Amino acid sequence: MRDDQAHRLSVAPMMDWTDRHCRVLHRTLTSRALLYTEMLTTGAILHGDRARLLAFSAAEHPVALQLGGSDAGDLVAAARIGEAEGYDEINLNVGCPSDRVQSGRFGACLMREPELVAECMAAIGAAVKVPATVKCRIGVDEQEPEESLFRLVDLCAQAGVTTFIVHARKAWLKGLSPKENRDVPPLDYDLVHRLKRERPELTIAINGGIGSLEEALPHLEVMDGVMLGRAAYHTPGLLGQVDRLVFGQGEDVDAFQAVERYRGYIADQLARGTHLAAMTRHMLGLFHGMPGARTWRRILTVEGVKAGAGLEVVDAALAAVLGAQDERRLRGLEAGQAA
Incomplete structure (x- = not known):
C-alpha cells in the first residue's frame, strides 16, 4: 500500500525505461520511494497484452500506474483494471510531449483542455478507491503558465484530485522534439513553489531538471515531494540514500x-x-x-x-x-x- 509520505521522493514514469525490471532494481535501493510505470495508453490496456503490460512484482510496492488517454470511459475502465491488478495509485499523464500523444489527444496537449482533464479525473476518482493523481507541465506553447497551470490544478481539485506532480517546464508541441522538450524550455521552479504556497491544502510534488539528492532536498523544504527522472535512471545508486535522507529512516544501500x-x-x-x-x-x-x-x-x-x-x-x-x-x-x- 502507498503511505501518505510516498510522494516525498518518487521516480518518474519514463517511456522504455521504467519497466518492471527497472522498478525492481530501484526497489532494491529504496523501500520508501514511490515508483511509476511507463505511461500506458488506455487502448493498450483495454485491447493489448494486458498480462505483459501490467505485470509487476509484489516487491515493487508502492507503485503507481500512469495512464495516457482522454476518453473518460476508457480511462475509468483502465483505472479499474489497474486497481484490480494491485497498483497503489492511478496517475493521468498531462505532460508527455511526443508526437504520438499529440495525435492521440493525450499527454501535454491536454493542458489546453483543463475542463476535459477535470472531467476525466472526476470519473476516475469515482471509479477507484486508490488515489487518482495528475502529472502535468506548467503549460504548452503560447500559454501563460501562471494561468494554464493554476486553472488545470484548480479544476482538477474541484473534481476531487488532491495530488499533483508538476514538471516545471512548458512543453513546446510545435518546434521542439520530445528530447528537446526535456531540456530546452526553461525551468520555472518558483512558479511551482508558488502553487504550493497558494494551494497549501493540496499535495504538490515538483519534477524537472533535478539532478541529484543534494538538489532535491532544498525543494523538500517548500514542496510536498520531488520526482526524479533521468538522474534516478542513469545514476540509480543515488536511490540508496533516499530512505535515510528523505524519509528519515533506514540505512544506506550501496x-x-x-x-x-x-x-x-x-x-x-x-x-x-x-x-x-x-x-x-x-x-x-x-x-x-x-x-x-x-x-x-x-x-x-x-x-x-x-x-x-x-x-x-x-x-x-x-x-x-x-x-x-x-x-x-x-x-x-x-x-x-x-x-
Whole structure:
C-alpha cells in the first residue's frame, strides 16, 4: 500500500525505461520511494497484452500506474483494471510531449483542455478507491503558465484530485522534439513553489531538471515531494540514500548490496525465459563515478546481449569492479608508504 509520505521522493514514469525490471532494481535501493510505470495508453490496456503490460512484482510496492488517454470511459475502465491488478495509485499523464500523444489527444496537449482533464479525473476518482493523481507541465506553447497551470490544478481539485506532480517546464508541441522538450524550455521552479504556497491544502510534488539528492532536498523544504527522472535512471545508486535522507529512516544501500538483492530476481526471471539484457540494461549506471564503472558497463553491454547469457555475466562484471577498487586501494597504500 502507498503511505501518505510516498510522494516525498518518487521516480518518474519514463517511456522504455521504467519497466518492471527497472522498478525492481530501484526497489532494491529504496523501500520508501514511490515508483511509476511507463505511461500506458488506455487502448493498450483495454485491447493489448494486458498480462505483459501490467505485470509487476509484489516487491515493487508502492507503485503507481500512469495512464495516457482522454476518453473518460476508457480511462475509468483502465483505472479499474489497474486497481484490480494491485497498483497503489492511478496517475493521468498531462505532460508527455511526443508526437504520438499529440495525435492521440493525450499527454501535454491536454493542458489546453483543463475542463476535459477535470472531467476525466472526476470519473476516475469515482471509479477507484486508490488515489487518482495528475502529472502535468506548467503549460504548452503560447500559454501563460501562471494561468494554464493554476486553472488545470484548480479544476482538477474541484473534481476531487488532491495530488499533483508538476514538471516545471512548458512543453513546446510545435518546434521542439520530445528530447528537446526535456531540456530546452526553461525551468520555472518558483512558479511551482508558488502553487504550493497558494494551494497549501493540496499535495504538490515538483519534477524537472533535478539532478541529484543534494538538489532535491532544498525543494523538500517548500514542496510536498520531488520526482526524479533521468538522474534516478542513469545514476540509480543515488536511490540508496533516499530512505535515510528523505524519509528519515533506514540505512544506506550501496551498489554492491543492490546487485546482491537483484541477483535473486535475475535468476528467477532467467528461469522464466527473460533475456538477461532486459534486466541488466537498467544496471549500467549503478557504479557511476566509481573505479571499474566503465568495465562494468562494457561487460554487461557486450556480454549481456549474447544468447544464453546468465548470471555469470553479472558476476564477471562485479568481479571487475571489485578488482578495480582493490587496485585503487593498493595504489593508495603504496603512495602513503612512499610519502
